[in-house]
Amino acid sequence: MATDKRLIEDLNSLVDIRPDRKLPETPMRGPLAPGRGYAAGDEPPTTQGGGIASPLIEPDISAREYYESRLFTSSDGIFTLEVAPIRQLLMADANGAEVVFQFAEPEP
Amino acid sequence: MENRNGHLLAEIGALGTPYHGLVVGGKLSLPNGAEIDYPQPTTGDTVLVQVPGTPAVERTEQQQVLDAERGFQWWDKAILAGDGRMLYGRSLGSGRWIYIDPDGTRWLARVTNIGAVDLTTSRAFTVLLTEFGRIGGPPAQQITVEAEITDWQQHTPNPLNTVSVTTASMVMEDASPSGNKSVWALKSTQGLQWAHPQPMALGFFELELSGAGDEITLAARVILSRAQTLGAWERTGEPLRGYVKAWKHIGQGTSMVLQWSTMDTQTCTGCAYYERDMEESDWWLQDQPQDAPTWYVNDPPAVAAWIGTGALVDALTGRVVQMWYSATGDLVPVILEITHARSYDYPQPTVSWDTETRLDCLSPGSPGCVTTVEEHDPGQISVSQSGSSTETFSWRIVAGGQTLLEHTGTITVTSGGTYRDLDVARQVQIDASHAYDSSFGITGSRSVNETRYPTQQSPLLGLPGPSVTTVFGYPSPGLLASEGPHGWGRDGIVAFGDFDNPTLLDGRLYRHSNHVLGFYGVAATFYHPYTEDWFFQGYATPSGGDNQARGSMSSSTLPQVHASWCPVTHQVSLAWEIGAITDPVCFV
Numbered sequence: 001m002a003t004d005k006r007l008i009e010d011l012n013s014l015v016d017i018r019p020d021r022k023l024p025e026t027p028m029r030g031p032l033a034p035g036r037g038y039a040a041g042d043e044p045p046t047t048q049g050g051g052i053a054s055p056l057i058e059p060d061i062s063a064r065e066y067y068e069s070r071l072f073t074s075s076d077g078i079f080t081l082e083v084a085p086i087r088q089l090l091m092a093d094a095n096g097a098e099v100v101f102q103f104a105e106p107e108p
Numbered sequence: 109m110e111n112r113n114g115h116l117l118a119e120i121g122a123l124g125t126p127y128h129g130l131v132v133g134g135k136l137s138l139p140n141g142a143e144i145d146y147p148q149p150t151t152g153d154t155v156l157v158q159v160p161g162t163p164a165v166e167r168t169e170q171q172q173v174l175d176a177e178r179g180f181q182w183w184d185k186a187i188l189a190g191d192g193r194m195l196y197g198r199s200l201g202s203g204r205w206i207y208i209d210p211d212g213t214r215w216l217a218r219v220t221n222i223g224a225v226d227l228t229t230s231r232a233f234t235v236l237l238t239e240f241g242r243i244g245g246p247p248a249q250q251i252t253v254e255a256e257i258t259d260w261q262q263h264t265p266n267p268l269n270t271v272s273v274t275t276a277s278m279v280m281e282d283a284s285p286s287g288n289k290s291v292w293a294l295k296s297t298q299g300l301q302w303a304h305p306q307p308m309a310l311g312f313f314e315l316e317l318s319g320a321g322d323e324i325t326l327a328a329r330v331i332l333s334r335a336q337t338l339g340a341w342e343r344t345g346e347p348l349r350g351y352v353k354a355w356k357h358i359g360q361g362t363s364m365v366l367q368w369s370t371m372d373t374q375t376c377t378g379c380a381y382y383e384r385d386m387e388e389s390d391w392w393l394q395d396q397p398q399d400a401p402t403w404y405v406n407d408p409p410a411v412a413a414w415i416g417t418g419a420l421v422d423a424l425t426g427r428v429v430q431m432w433y434s435a436t437g438d439l440v441p442v443i444l445e446i447t448h449a450r451s452y453d454y455p456q457p458t459v460s461w462d463t464e465t466r467l468d469c470l471s472p473g474s475p476g477c478v479t480t481v482e483e484h485d486p487g488q489i490s491v492s493q494s495g496s497s498t499e500t501f502s503w504r505i506v507a508g509g510q511t512l513l514e515h516t517g518t519i520t521v522t523s524g525g526t527y528r529d530l531d532v533a534r535q536v537q538i539d540a541s542h543a544y545d546s547s548f549g550i551t552g553s554r555s556v557n558e559t560r561y562p563t564q565q566s567p568l569l570g571l572p573g574p575s576v577t578t579v580f581g582y583p584s585p586g587l588l589a590s591e592g593p594h595g596w597g598r599d600g601i602v603a604f605g606d607f608d609n610p611t612l613l614d615g616r617l618y619r620h621s622n623h624v625l626g627f628y629g630v631a632a633t634f635y636h637p638y639t640e641d642w643f644f645q646g647y648a649t650p651s652g653g654d655n656q657a658r659g660s661m662s663s664s665t666l667p668q669v670h671a672s673w674c675p676v677t678h679q680v681s682l683a684w685e686i687g688a689i690t691d692p693v694c695f696v
Binding site: 072073075077079 | 165
């Protein structure tokens with residue numbers, strides 16, 4: 001145990017060398033000084049980056065992609081409902097930019 | 109389906125209909141005690157649909173709790189309800205069913221040319237198959253298949269005696285759970301007897317679908333010929349040897365005939381024919397007439413008595429009254445069996461002319477006995493007899509080797525008395541007691557001790573004797589099935605009572621629905637006034653029967669009585685038991 005205590009003391013002696021730190025100055029209390037304010041105006045559509053412009057419109061329904069269809073069957077087995085979960089939708093935003101929706105495959 | 113999105117369907121966790129139970133008066137009773145509006149099937153018919161390979165319904169504990177709260181039941185099978193074949197509250201159409209082909213595709217099957225059948229010619233069947241139950245995917249297919257029955261096997265026997273049955277209606281009785289087979293009855297309403305409201309089956313045929321998709325084919329075949337459907341009526345033992353009757357006729361003079369006849373032919377084997385001039389008091393013996401006077405054939409006898417000792421058993425076997433399919437798709441004939449056994453001891457009656465026995469040799473084949481009567485022999489005629497008989501009868505409904513319904517009864521009769529024609533007053537002295545033990549609801553004894561009968565009334569000593577009779581009138585020793593009246597239970601009828609106002613005990617089946625046959629004892633009395641009481645004795649269904657008598661009902665109500673059997677839960681509902689006499693009841 002004595003050896004361990006010595007080791008700890010040695011380590012502490014190494015890290016005990018600390019820089020001189022000062023707290024930042026706090027501003028004066030009271031109202032702010034008068035000045036001009038600025039606000040962001042209507043920005044033109046960007047062609048790249050910067051987000052998606054609403055509305056999103058699907059230009060071609062045949063472009064939809066589906067996961068493999070699955071069959072839901074009534075408990076009595078008489079009725080079957082065939083459902084293909086959608087996998088991907090291609091949309092165009094207000095700038096005509098392509099927006100791709102990709103959906104996760106639901107559990108069977 | 110799991111509750112992944114909080115959607116109601118996901119929460120319920122099943123697809124289909126959870127609404128099952130009994131529908132009465134447009135209300136479906138749910139297991140949670142609630143009632144919901146539901147279309148009323150027109151009859152209590154039920155046809156089971158079971159798609160092969162459909163897994164058993166599994167519900168989580170949470171779903172079970174919700175199901176119980178909502179009154180939901182999720183079944184792995186379905187019922188086509190009523191004559192209209194209702195599914196999920198929608199009628200598919202009368203006489204239709206669902207065929208599941210080997211690939212699992214469901215088809216709605218419809219015979220396009222359903223209707224009356226000419227039993228003397230061949231008949232081509234056309235079945236239209238429309239793909240059914242698939243939501244989504246390509247449009248439903250339609251296929252037409254055909255098959256023909258060239259010989260209906262209805263040539264013999266003719267059950268209506270003198271009425272020739274050459275046409276019948278087709279009634280679909282059931283379909284197998286997978287719908288590959290449907291069984292149909294050939295039924296006729298011709299020649300129905302009084303108070304028997306339903307036609308009986310004269311034969312059965314089957315339509316069978318096989319194959320899948322475009323390869324589906326149809327086969328049509330006769331399952332039971334008319335002879336096989338009606339079964340066989342067999343008699344063992346000795347019938348009564350005969351009877352003695354006396355007629356009196358008042359015309360220009362007064363005539364009287366004593367007749368000894370055989371039961372089988374009812375022809376006179378020994379007759380004494382007397383006449384008395386008007387205003388005269390003496391009877392004159394006439395020679396045996398060459399031709400029997402016509403009046404005495406049609407007039408009711410003044411006195412009659414059975415004669416004979418022996419036993420007789422009539423048995424109807426193998427009468428197929430219904431056919432249905434088991435849960436495994438096997439065709440099950442439902443068979444009616446009737447046994448009517450009689451033992452009787454009716455000795456030769458004492459026939460006397462006034463105080464002198466003049467007709468002691470009145471016996472079969474002994475017409476010469478009349479010569480012992482002297483001319484101008486005045487007086488009165490008396491016929492005395494003391495005898496007894498016991499009749500036991502039973503009706504059984506058997507299906508698949510199991511007796512679904514059985515009813516037995518016994519009638520014991522002891523009788524004795526003397527008919528004494530006093531010429532003018534026609535006073536009758538007769539004592540007879542009829543003791544019968546039957547669960548028809550008629551128990552105890554009845555005695556006849558009349559001192560005066562009106563004209564045209566006559567007592568019949570020894571009733572009920574071995575008197576299987578089919579129509580009111582002269583009892584006959586029983587008719588063969590092929591000659592009997594046109595009805596399900598009409599071949600064995602027991603009569604008791606006095607001759608002009610007998611009570612008939614009759615066992616009758618009633619088709620409440622394709623899976624419920626009710627059995628009734630009918631006690632019908634004639635005149636004063638005519639009455640008919642139906643005593644419910646029980647029912648037979650594919651899952652068993654019930655022999656508990658439940659009381660009586662009027663015959664005018666009976667044709668409206670509905671009943672239904674659930675092929676899933678095996679419950680039975682009898683409309684009149686739940687106070688819905690005129691309303692159809694049906695399980696959905």
